Amino acid sequence: MLQTYLLKRLNILVSEGRELSPFLELYITGELASLGYRIEGRIYGSVLDNLQDTIATLKEMKGDNSKWVPLHSGFPDNLPNPTVYFCKRLLGFLGDTLGQDFRPQLFDLNQFSADPVYQVRVQKLFDNALAQQESRSGDQHTVWHTLRAMPLAEAKAAYQSYMEGFLYANTSIPVWMQEEAVEFIKTFSLDPTRVTFKETIALIGKVLWENERYEDAVKLAKQPTDLLRIFAAIVGADISLQKPKAQRIGKTWAVPKVKMFPKFSKPARRAILQRLNQMPPDILMANLWKYRDLWKEVFNYLHVGEYQQFERIHQAAANLRNSKFRYRGWLSQVQQSLVAGKVPEDLLKQQPGMYARMLRKCLAINPESIESFLEVADQLPTKMLLQLAKYLQYDYERTQRAVVVKSGRMKVLDTNPNALTPAIGQLVHETLLDAAAGQLSQKASWAGKRVYIAADLANLLVPFDARGMSEALNLYPRGSRIPLDMTKTLRLFTFWMQHSDRDRVDVDLSTMFYQSNWEQVDFCSYFQTERKGARHSGDIQSAPPPMGAFEAIDLDLTVLKERGIRFVLPTLNLYAGAEIQTCFCGWMERENTSSATQTFDPKTVRENVQINVEELAKGNWYSVLIDLQEECIVICDVYLRGAVQRNVVQDMASNAALQLERIVNFHQERLTMEELVMLNVRARGGDRVDSAEAADVVYDRVTLEDLL
Numbered sequence: 001m002l003q004t005y006l007l008k009r010l011n012i013l014v015s016e017g018r019e020l021s022p023f024l025e026l027y028i029t030g031e032l033a034s035l036g037y038r039i040e041g042r043i044y045g046s047v048l049d050n051l052q053d054t055i056a057t058l059k060e061m062k063g064d065n066s067k068w069v070p071l072h073s074g075f076p077d078n079l080p081n082p083t084v085y086f087c088k089r090l091l092g093f094l095g096d097t098l099g100q101d102f103r104p105q106l107f108d109l110n111q112f113s114a115d116p117v118y119q120v121r122v123q124k125l126f127d128n129a130l131a132q133q134e135s136r137s138g139d140q141h142t143v144w145h146t147l148r149a150m151p152l153a154e155a156k157a158a159y160q161s162y163m164e165g166f167l168y169a170n171t172s173i174p175v176w177m178q179e180e181a182v183e184f185i186k187t188f189s190l191d192p193t194r195v196t197f198k199e200t201i202a203l204i205g206k207v208l209w210e211n212e213r214y215e216d217a218v219k220l221a222k223q224p225t226d227l228l229r230i231f232a233a234i235v236g237a238d239i240s241l242q243k244p245k246a247q248r249i250g251k252t253w254a255v256p257k258v259k260m261f262p263k264f265s266k267p268a269r270r271a272i273l274q275r276l277n278q279m280p281p282d283i284l285m286a287n288l289w290k291y292r293d294l295w296k297e298v299f300n301y302l303h304v305g306e307y308q309q310f311e312r313i314h315q316a317a318a319n320l321r322n323s324k325f326r327y328r329g330w331l332s333q334v335q336q337s338l339v340a341g342k343v344p345e346d347l348l349k350q351q352p353g354m355y356a357r358m359l360r361k362c363l364a365i366n367p368e369s370i371e372s373f374l375e376v377a378d379q380l381p382t383k384m385l386l387q388l389a390k391y392l393q394y395d396y397e398r399t400q401r402a403v404v405v406k407s408g409r410m411k412v413l414d415t416n417p418n419a420l421t422p423a424i425g426q427l428v429h430e431t432l433l434d435a436a437a438g439q440l441s442q443k444a445s446w447a448g449k450r451v452y453i454a455a456d457l458a459n460l461l462v463p464f465d466a467r468g469m470s471e472a473l474n475l476y477p478r479g480s481r482i483p484l485d486m487t488k489t490l491r492l493f494t495f496w497m498q499h500s501d502r503d504r505v506d507v508d509l510s511t512m513f514y515q516s517n518w519e520q521v522d523f524c525s526y527f528q529t530e531r532k533g534a535r536h537s538g539d540i541q542s543a544p545p546p547m548g549a550f551e552a553i554d555l556d557l558t559v560l561k562e563r564g565i566r567f568v569l570p571t572l573n574l575y576a577g578a579e580i581q582t583c584f585c586g587w588m589e590r591e592n593t594s595s596a597t598q599t600f601d602p603k604t605v606r607e608n609v610q611i612n613v614e615e616l617a618k619g620n621w622y623s624v625l626i627d628l629q630e631e632c633i634v635i636c637d638v639y640l641r642g643a644v645q646r647n648v649v650q651d652m653a654s655n656a657a658l659q660l661e662r663i664v665n666f667h668q669e670r671l672t673m674e675e676l677v678m679l680n681v682r683a684r685g686g687d688r689v690d691s692a693e694a695a696d697v698v699y700d701r702v703t704l705e706d707l708l
Helices: 002-010 022-033 045-047 049-062 080-098 123-135 151-169 175-189 200-208 212-220 224-235 266-278 279-288 292-302 308-321 331-339 352-357 359-365 367-379 382-393 421-438 558-560 647-662 671-685
Strands: 013-014 035-042 145-150 247-250 250-254 400-404 410-414 449-454 481-485 487-497 505-516 520-524 535-538 549-555 567-576 581-592 605-610 621-626 634-639 687-689 697-699
Touching: 002 049, 002 145, 002 151, 013 045, 013 151, 022 035, 022 045, 022 049, 022 308, 045 049, 045 151, 045 359, 049 605, 145 151, 151 175, 175 200, 175 605, 200 212, 212 224, 212 266, 224 266, 224 279, 224 400, 250 505, 266 308, 279 308, 292 308, 331 359, 331 520, 352 367, 352 382, 359 367, 367 421, 367 505, 367 535, 382 421, 382 671, 421 671, 449 671, 487 505, 505 535, 505 549, 505 581, 567 581, 567 647, 581 621, 634 647, 671 687
Parallel strands: 013 145, 035 145, 449 687, 449 697
Antiparallel strands: 247 250, 400 410, 481 634, 487 549, 487 581, 505 520, 505 567, 535 549, 567 621, 581 605, 621 634
16 A cells, blocks of 8 residues: 555655666556656666556556546537437437337437437447547647656655655645555654644544553543544544534435444543543533533443542533533633623633634724734644734735635635724734744754745645545645646546446536636536537436446637636536445546547546545535636635536536635635745745755645645
8 A cells, every 4th residue: 555655645656676678667668658657767676566556556546447438429529419419319218208219210329328318328339439439549748747766765754754744734634544644653653742733633542542552542632522533533433523414315315323432441431531530620621511412422331420530520421411501611701702892812812722713803803902812822833823824914805705614615704804904914914924933943944955946836825724635646725726738628527437227326517607707608518518619528327337427528728718708617516316436527638639539548637636425416516717817727626515406507607606716816815835835944044946956955746744
């Protein structure tokens, strides 16, 4: 698994051992080049030893581990007239109703990979269309991805540094990376004292717990909620402790029952109760009360009454069970004061982190409360200081804010544009940056070192909250911008597969077109397949294994821009079904899009993203926003709720515009990777240089390694 992680996370190819003949080097280089990968460094024998697994992983990263066969084999040049095709389908339906098969008279079946009437996969048609695809030549264009060849020991060190950048930083890691993080904690030496983010601490607690080191595991908990996170990590539940969301079952929604804690052995029960008993009374009761329903269930399994020495915990458990008991803690007191129009500065200074979260509300009530907040600002984590500094600098211009939850779903909330004046916003910005620089100055000095910052990092945002980030060929935080080659055809694609022949799943790939004012002017979808500047490959309505289903849209960016279109919004929406086994989506940069070339060519893939199928089953996913005026692609990676059945793209147009407009503004509201590295240069010394070869410290990708 380590070599797989090295490829997926760091594009590292382990290369050591015996020298290879020129023929073998050329063979390996050619195999990788056919997938769009080139090698930096020397190839040695270990590459050949693991070549089959390496090729399989690299194909998966590009999405080339599936069969990419569109409905219409003539896509994009020879698509049927939509009106004529629809009429022929109606005649086909009528024929089936009458017990007559009119397909041979109505259609050239060699031009279809699925039943042309019902648009569901048929093995014979699929096999014929697949053979046609495999006989075609590839595109002449290549989107290169560089693999770095290095010895295993050096690769391990790079991977350890990369993972520590996530695990030591006071920020979340992607949900799909949590299992990998557990494996890393088991394999590599990790200093628990340097881990500050609560969800990451829970993963360490899981590893200790599974080794029956119960006392060491519970010692990581500073408050009862930390114990709940450890319990959730052990059983594979949601570490953030959010309540399970309703899931679609057929045509209805239901909230699944989720086990949130493991079985407790006697030594484990004793360790948990002892740790709870050591916690200060105010922290203990406030945390127990916050998750009282869950703690009542936990206490039932801890058998608190059997441990008379923990009388305080026994009483706390009794309070939770008492329906007449009410706890008025710190948060309740603060909220009551704020509702009354007063800022409880003394209370807020007791918990600087909560003060930071409530700062905007406090300033809206009393702008002078900024002075008391600045007294405790240096106690906040560097991450929080930087987020606040960037967000509040131009807060006076903002009337709405975007919130992206851990699943990737997004909400847009109204906000008060008068909470901060420009002067206060600038004061907060400068003060918090100074406090952050002071904390960073305690890290290892860069004095005398030359620091290289790749130009691309000016457009990539810092992944402060990576929990909901999708796994992809390239990890781009939401709001990041990627330069767009307007001379190439952008081919959007998606592939999905249902669990079985019985579970029909219909996913639709579409695009919406907007003007600069976010007025929708057009769209391209399964029932509107040809628009000026856009062509759809056709609607496939089932994806049985192992065939799956594939849809694509070709975008002529120059033509769309000439039409006055500013934004192109690709969307993936679930039209029918829910039992999705896998789904991924991305885009290619194509130079040759004729029907004589392969529809899917891995060496032209610029991005490929693994979709969260549970969230897709609730509606829509928006991968990117294409800005034709700025000639860039804005990373979105958000989910929105849609209709339970017959979910169609045009019904979401206005709601999507409201949501995605906020992501366009992320670049003004959030810190870029370039700004973060430069803040480290300011705090730790060093000189910025223009060449990676001349540098001692190189930052050329999205990573928090040694920056927070």
